[in-house]
Amino acid sequence: MIPEQEFRRVLGHFATGVTVVTTIGDDGKSYGLTATAFTSVSLQPPLVLVCVDKCAESHAHFLTSRVFVVNFLACDHEPLSRRFAVSGGEKFTDLAVRRGMTGAPVLVEALGYLECKAVEAFEGGDHTIFLGEV
Numbered sequence: 001m002i003p004e005q006e007f008r009r010v011l012g013h014f015a016t017g018v019t020v021v022t023t024i025g026d027d028g029k030s031y032g033l034t035a036t037a038f039t040s041v042s043l044q045p046p047l048v049l050v051c052v053d054k055c056a057e058s059h060a061h062f063l064t065s066r067v068f069v070v071n072f073l074a075c076d077h078e079p080l081s082r083r084f085a086v087s088g089g090e091k092f093t094d095l096a097v098r099r100g101m102t103g104a105p106v107l108v109e110a111l112g113y114l115e116c117k118a119v120e121a122f123e124g125g126d127h128t129i130f131l132g133e134v
């Protein structure tokens with residue numbers, strides 16, 4: 001099996017977009033994390049997927065709410081990506097958001113966004129693969 005460090009090093013050479021994936025908890029609070037493990041899957045029906053680390057604090061909230069928003073970041077959103085790459089805490093303080101149709105938060109300054117309902121949650125090693133209908 002490939003050593004973890006080597007796996008990470010090689011993956012680091014794959015240029016990809018950066019997203020902030022958000023959801024809403026049972027407590028009505030907003031949760032989210034920076035994620036590059038996002039891809040479009042299908043046009044008809046419109047499906048995307050996002051992989052969420054089972055150790056992430058927000059993971060449980062994605063599992064229970066079954067809704068999420070994929071917010072696309074622009075080049076000048078590095079501070080946003082850093083904010084959402086830190087585990088826990090008050091990531092949404094002083095951030096312009098609005099509730100989407102699902103109740104999950106949309107980042108107002110996002111380049112674009114997709115509101116999704118998770119139609120499947122697959123095992124993906126130490127991640128859960130959420131298949132979302134847009």
Ligand SMILES: Cc1cc2nc3c(=O)[nH]c(=O)nc-3n(C[C@H](O)[C@H](O)[C@H](O)COP(=O)(O)O)c2cc1C
Pocket residue numbers: 018032033034035036037038051052053054055056057058059081084085086087088089
């Ligand atoms: C560039 C970048 C990409 C990331 N992509 C993912 C990802 O696709 N899935 C994931 O679960 N975590 C990813 N992470 C890590 C999470 O953003 C990080 O673990 C975050 O602190 C989780 O927040 P939480 O514990 O509050 O849920 C990424 C981090 C960075 C900096």
